[in-house]
Amino acid sequence: MQNPLIHKGIITQSGEICKDKINLIAGAITLPFAEMVWVTTNGDMETINRLTEVLVSMNTPADRGKLFKIIQMLYGLMGLQFSDEAAYIPTHKAALEYFIFSFIYDFGEIIKDYVAEERGASA
DSSP states (O other), X not given: OOOHHHHTTSBOTTSOBOHHHHXXXXXXXXXXXXXXXXXXXXXXXXXXXXXXXXXXXXXXXXXXXXXXXHHHHHHHHTTOOOOTTGGGGGGSHXXXXXXXXXXXXXXXXXXXXXXXXXXXXXX
């Protein structure tokens, strides 16, 4: 049976990660996640900053697997369907590291956009 990460194009036959594919998967997961965080917190930056701090502080080799599970759990709590493509990412250390990096970066960028939109609307 073929490795699901290879089958889904997340890693190559040689075991190298496909950054473009991981970026696509992370982006597809992050956008609805960030939107739900924004909506459920009513744009409360104190809460969003605390969540961001948890994401960033857990982005360590020892905690990345746990962080992935927390993201999955939060996704479910918000009523979102987690990606089947992403489910196997924690089985590959480099893929997981790049996925978490992409997720946190995308989350920050999306929240910045929401803040900018809010400031533009209130001006």
